[in-house]
Amino acid sequence: MSVLLGRDTRVIVQGLGREGRFHAERMKEYGTKVVGATKPGAGGTSIDGIPIFDTVAAAVDETGANASIVFVPAPAAMDALLEAIDAQIDLVIAITEGIPIADMLKVAAVLETAATTLVGPNGPGAITPGQSKIGIMPAENFSPGGVGFVSRSGTLTYEIADLLTRAGLGQSTCIGVGGDPVVGLPTPGAVRLLNEDPETEAIVIVGEIGGSAEERAAEYMRSEGKKPAVAFIAGRSAPPGKRMGHAGAIVSGNQGTAESKVRAFEEAGIPVANAPSEIPGLVKKALRHS
Amino acid sequence: MSVLLGRDTRVIVQGLGREGRFHAERMKEYGTKVVGATKPGAGGTSIDGIPIFDTVAAAVDETGANASIVFVPAPAAMDALLEAIDAQIDLVIAITEGIPIADMLKVAAVLETAATTLVGPNGPGAITPGQSKIGIMPAENFSPGGVGFVSRSGTLTYEIADLLTRAGLGQSTCIGVGGDPVVGLPTPGAVRLLNEDPETEAIVIVGEIGGSAEERAAEYMRSEGKKPAVAFIAGRSAPPGKRMGHAGAIVSGNQGTAESKVRAFEEAGIPVANAPSEIPGLVKKALRHS
Amino acid sequence: MKLHEYQAKQILARAGIPIPDGRLATSPEEAEAAAKAIAAPVAVKAQVHTGGRGKAGGIKVAKSPAEAKAAAGAILGMDIKGLRVDKVYVERAADVASELYLGITLDRDRRRPVVILSTVGGVDIEEVASSRPDAIARGWPSPLLGLLPFEARALVFAAGVAPAQREAVADIARRLYRVYGESDATLVEINPLFVQKNGSVLAGDAKLDIDDNALFRLPELAKLKEVSADEEAEEKARALGFSYVQLDGDVGIIGNGAGLVMATLDAVRNAGGRAANFLDVGGGAKEAVVKAALEIVLSNPRVRSVLINIFGGITRGDEVAKGILDVIQAHPPRVPLVVRLSGTEAEAGRKLLESAPLESRETMDEAAAEAVRLAKVPATA
């Protein structure tokens, strides 16, 4: 494995509804070890060949799962996340969109002293190409290699993975940190994981307007960066005060502007692409110069 | 120092009312470094020669205090304790009686991941004789030496310290863990500190009816005990269902009986005194045989 | 502080927990009217602050208003474990299929609330805990987050609640936890929690004990406080700032500090006597407090000697001595006094007492032995 997930990662699915079933199937096809799922009251049965448990604790006990993917609808998502954290699952990936901020603040407070890494919510998940995929990304756009990739966006991640793959740049691990204002593993933390990963040779950081996660990631790379990095910021043309889909993608006052983020990366010596299509070229150039 | 407190411990007083002032004076007389006190709104002044601060954080910043003693009345005590924990004070000693259990449960939950050791509430405090006293115990009953001493009671602690001192058995550190059902450092944790303290040669454990802290302490000593110990249980003649003053001192159903505690100590090879007056003799005997 | 079943049930109902239709009655006529209004078989239940009322005949089923009147007539005025029944609760009888136990209290070792659920209800849960530990499920919610849905579900699965009742029981558990938190409860219990033949779930009984230390912030609950006759002395002591528990021996005990007083009780027993009470005057006891304490202890007719054991810390021996002198000069006590002073200003105190009509001893053991001896001397005068 590169970071977070690899061949030995054993995953359970929380929320095996229509979407959960569809993606569990895709993950299994990819080779991800999907070892169980939770559905209160259906414990002991199986769905699509996946053993079902009443609780996460029971699933962990009986399957040795060390990761979980959460599709539980927003109103019950906090409970699902806290259940996974309580069961001391190493990696929890939350796909769910629209979780109230107050709920995520509670989850974040619990995470402060928990052993779990939460990726998401409202992201596509994470993938270590060729080994394990825990998420909803179309696997065919990804390929194994040395580019670590962090993104706040979903489909933009697929787009960029596709461009990298076509350019012959495989990926070590891609982490979709999620588009909400409060996420479990924000961009700087994800960048740190890749920076410290021996299998990652270069890092691509895809940010968007809103918040200051990109500025903090740039600051971190400026002082601790061990490998070349390339950045892209989506939403450079977005006007202030308008929320661009993601609850986190908003420029309010002088907070969260694309300019500030681009400047931060440039000050850290990290080239910023004007369009996703420029990223592969910048990565190649950066690798040549490092 | 032996454990928790010693010559270099710097104490602030939270709640400098009548009782707080009286005991601050006694502590200073004993040689305890009382470096400040908090009284919101009176910051910058001084009382009885003690500099006053508006907040615990300010007091810590300016005095380098690493301990605090809390006399704040019960309704505001949770806030005072959380303020001290938030200021990352190493040792907090709570004298306050009558704190609601729900408040102490919150404090206990915060302590789970904090750096602070809380002794009390509803106890006499702690003393390392000859070095530092943070509490309300009459100092003249204590003397320096090698007997570590843990107690759930206040005046009974003075009584037994007096008996030990008269018998020529000085004390390393005496810890009054407090008589409430929920305390910061329960008996087993206090016993562990003394067991691992190189300056403590023998341990006296004074328990009382209610709860199972004594059983757990006995269990701990049975498996990890490095030095001789002697126990005493107050309330052997108390009938079930009657609360003996301390909110924690109650036998309910088959929980918390003196018999169970005595048996646990005996099974751990720890002699149990029938009266406080027997304790010094048992300690001497235990030290001879060790 | 204990609440009556009917009070506890009102609080549960406000939290959205289903309870049977019920009405309070203080006379047979009111009970009859209540049964008429409910228009179904009812249970007539004594409202007293003690357990075991069922075994004592304090609960009767009535199929008609007339039967309810008769039942109330039999129960009202009854003595249950020393408590007189003044009120009955008339409640629609449930159509019981099975009984569960649900309770929340403090787990001192874990320093967390513990939620206990069992499919063996209607009985002493401690008995079930020791005879069939597997029949009991426990959960320890964080006091900062409350009982989360997943924790309630885990309990329901672990206890083996039938599928049809799982959701309802998990929901009731979460609501009960809210009651526990919002009313600063030390114990809240639904035992039995009925499962009716139609599948619905309903609180059969309810117990709610409140943390006395939290009453200052619970004005509504504080109003419900009732003091029974045998608790009066204890309440009076509490009002004076010390704690008093009546026991059944003949040596009156006064001391400072709960542990020291307990040890004094033990010392009396070691000397072959029996304590008449526990009385802790607390820290910093002043003259007036000692005086009031003596009066309370002497008001117990069984007391044949009084042992005062003070180890001075905050409390000063001379002040205690003055209090003792004052009260025995004003009202010479009807029984002998033994005093043991130690600690702060003890010597000054002992000096003050030298010429007083009482026994002074240096150690707790000696003082206890003397008090026990004096209690056995036949009363003179």
Add this chain to the structure above:
Amino acid sequence: MKLHEYQAKQILARAGIPIPDGRLATSPEEAEAAAKAIAAPVAVKAQVHTGGRGKAGGIKVAKSPAEAKAAAGAILGMDIKGLRVDKVYVERAADVASELYLGITLDRDRRRPVVILSTVGGVDIEEVASSRPDAIARGWPSPLLGLLPFEARALVFAAGVAPAQREAVADIARRLYRVYGESDATLVEINPLFVQKNGSVLAGDAKLDIDDNALFRLPELAKLKEVSADEEAEEKARALGFSYVQLDGDVGIIGNGAGLVMATLDAVRNAGGRAANFLDVGGGAKEAVVKAALEIVLSNPRVRSVLINIFGGITRGDEVAKGILDVIQAHPPRVPLVVRLSGTEAEAGRKLLESAPLESRETMDEAAAEAVRLAKVPATA
């Protein structure tokens, strides 16, 4: 979701925060009656979901009911930043000695709420934050414990609140935090928080923005939702499950995934054009959704070309293609369409579109360039 000042103030008042006496009015006559009832000088304040109403003339002081009537007549119907004023709030004028700022919002970096207090109130707090950072005190309470008394005190000391108001301001801060928590606020603000000449403290204005994602559990607040004319298209889109923001360019944009749509907007700008909107159809977009999205985008008269950029993950390219074909067959669009499909089933989708009257491109950059070019072609027919 934003609340009006009068709604926010009602919520603050219920939480025990002092507010001036005030009444809502929708006509000059009602405003006159309100001023008469208040019987003191009043402020007549436009109730619109935007800031800066003061500068726009939306607040007037009136010394008599007649003046209040006149003020309301001037304000009602006014246009403030494109919003029509339908309601005014008539409020007793405060006797202001000084103004503070108090607000609570989310600190994304710390993942905690942040409470902000400043003795410089009544102005843009972001301006104060950059020009006089020391005039602002901040605290980050734990969402599990709420704003504790000691934290509120620390804020009051750090901000330099005058001794006479410290207790009141700390108390209001704690109550405001409760409002923040209980109403799932993303922002709650009292600016200015008045200190009156008699020393009392009072909310001068109030702002309360609610987390839309939490409205499902806030039925009372959800009822207060108002949709202004210019937000209608955005609301319609939200009801259909996708997000839409109107902008002022002429290239209509449809895409899936917020990041991809933002990147598409950027690509349009890179190609020298301007996007007319942001529209994210979200994940798993089906035929019907694409159809509805096209209709919404085309309803904007400024749109001169439409760029559809779909990268298939959950969304399948063939389904998107079918949706496009359906809608252009039923209602041939008045402007040219450029489609870029990639990812899952993209090839199948592109094949379906081959004979359709639209432009298909392989990359985002090419598609954006084509859409910009077509928007600049003068309209024919």
